[in-house]
Amino acid sequence: MKQRKLEILLEKVRGFDSPDVTLEQYPTPALLAAELLHFAYMKGDLTDTVYDLGCGTGMLAIGAKILGAERVIGFDSDPAALKIAKENAERLGVEVEFECMDVRQVRGHAHTVVMNPPFGAQVKGSDRPFLKTALKVGDVTYSIHNSGSLAFIKKFIEPAIITEWYNTGFPIKRTFKFHKKDVERIEVEIYRIIKENDQGE
Template identity: 65%
Template structure:
């Protein structure tokens, strides 16, 4: 599937009905989700088992399944987001298992983790449990972080290594009262990490 076709399909994914500020719930925009997923597909990382940590409304998990992942699991602590994710998966005709759990309690093993963890803007270090769970349960990780996180991520994930990183635009819609603009574009860094076993 071409990246543009995937992006068009992912535009059908419904956003959060009620964003939780403390969870830093921002849905990954469909152009960025399609870009990351297509890159992972081209690397051969979506051919087997995939998990989406902090899956929210399911955009990365659903996209992985659309690109042919054998099994896909989506984990989140917010049951309301998971209900929307289930609706989104049905709407797009894919089978994804969504599980309500704390990210630190994720068990098992998959080939690839996809995630857009909290950036830690509200609570510093909020992305660390996501990184720890991904490192413990997968071979390859694709993760979105605030621009300027490279040195921290490299140190935190050792002995795992970043094989690819690039800067991307992440448009944020006005979601919370403290947001001043209707739409703001921030820069994020996308990392592909391989875990040493």
């Protein structure tokens, strides 16, 4: 499936009714979600089990399933977001499992983890539990972070390694009172991370 077609489908995914600023509940824009997922798809990483950590209303999880992932599980600590996520999956006609739990409690194994973790703008370090869990449960991780995060992520994930990364834009719609513009575009980076013992793949 072409990236643009996926983006059009993902535009049907409904966002949060009452986003929580402390959880940095910004919906992943369809454009950015399609970009990350198409990247993973082209690398052959969306064929097996996929976990979406901090899945919110299901944007990345649903997209992974549309692109052919065998089994997709979305994890989030917000039951209200998961209720919308289930409705979104039904609306798009895909079967995705959703689990309500803190990211630190996630267990099991996925070939691929996709995630748009909190950037730590409201609660410093809130992206770290996501990275730790992703490295524990997944062989390959695709993650979105603030621009300028490369040095920190490289050090934090050792001995895992970044195989590829690039800059892109994240258009954030006015969501909270402190937002001054209707849409603010921030620079972000998308990373592909693999565990050290998977480097031969």
